[in-house]
Amino acid sequence: MTLAAEVTRFIDYLRDVRGYSTHSVASYQRQLTKAIVELEALGVERWQDVDVATVERLVMAWRHEGAGPSTLHQRLAALRTFFDALVARGELSANPAKVVKAPKSPKRLPKNLDIDAILQLLEFPADDPLALRDRAMFELMYSSGLRLAELVSLNVNDIQPDRELRVTGKGNKTRIVPYGKEAAKWLQQWLAERNTWPSSDQPALFLSKQQKRLTPRSVQLRLKKWGVEQGLFDNLHPHKLRHSFATHMLEASSDLRAVQEMLGHANLSTTQIYTHLDFQRLAEVYDAAHPRAKRR
Numbered sequence: 001m002t003l004a005a006e007v008t009r010f011i012d013y014l015r016d017v018r019g020y021s022t023h024s025v026a027s028y029q030r031q032l033t034k035a036i037v038e039l040e041a042l043g044v045e046r047w048q049d050v051d052v053a054t055v056e057r058l059v060m061a062w063r064h065e066g067a068g069p070s071t072l073h074q075r076l077a078a079l080r081t082f083f084d085a086l087v088a089r090g091e092l093s094a095n096p097a098k099v100v101k102a103p104k105s106p107k108r109l110p111k112n113l114d115i116d117a118i119l120q121l122l123e124f125p126a127d128d129p130l131a132l133r134d135r136a137m138f139e140l141m142y143s144s145g146l147r148l149a150e151l152v153s154l155n156v157n158d159i160q161p162d163r164e165l166r167v168t169g170k171g172n173k174t175r176i177v178p179y180g181k182e183a184a185k186w187l188q189q190w191l192a193e194r195n196t197w198p199s200s201d202q203p204a205l206f207l208s209k210q211q212k213r214l215t216p217r218s219v220q221l222r223l224k225k226w227g228v229e230q231g232l233f234d235n236l237h238p239h240k241l242r243h244s245f246a247t248h249m250l251e252a253s254s255d256l257r258a259v260q261e262m263l264g265h266a267n268l269s270t271t272q273i274y275t276h277l278d279f280q281r282l283a284e285v286y287d288a289a290h291p292r293a294k295r296r
Helices: 003-017 022-041 052-064 069-088 115-122 129-144 148-152 181-194 216-229 239-253 256-263 268-276 279-289
Strands: 164-168 174-178
Touching (some): 003 022, 115 239, 129 164
């Protein structure tokens, strides 16, 4: 069968037998059609003639055309799945795309709010019970660099003496982190308000209007609401508070290990991504201080 005929049979199999969605089927067809164009340019007429070196040449051609790591990953994934089907039918003895790797995607720097934007966001009037809850909630999230899942899973008894907070993070691992005086002030006010609610005997620290534990989606919507009301029209989401916490702590302390501990990162490399955020300031310090960087 021709290259295109084999792909057509595979696409029919995905749609009619495996029940793949229209979107997924279209994606496979798009990626494999692109591979056919390149293979025909290389003089390849049968899929059985494709070996590891041929797949590597495909990747090099795509990179030369300007395809990014994400696109290369998608195309290689489509080829692997397609070749697996040929192997399963006995038409190939091995999958030539299995050992070929796309270049790693560069780590994206997390976006953060600067300190002025954080102050603008958090200083909203807590003039009703829900606003008071939100103020305590977002002050605490920024104060301790909490993940969204960690925030909503907090219980009242996780608040420890001496401004310590017990946090259950990924892998059900528990850590103790500090929180600041401003967060403590709003937490105290929220707890006093919370004690007047009918469901105050529930363990959850932050309750919804329906007297239940807040959901992650509710937190997202409340933060977006306050962002708009406070004049921050950026696409605010809770992780920006965590990212901002990490960035501001590193800028002020440069203590990577301490920030790693507070964020609950298992690997230091995960925390190190934040060290790139303030590179411009670092470059300015370097240019001003290093003897060989100064202009004469």
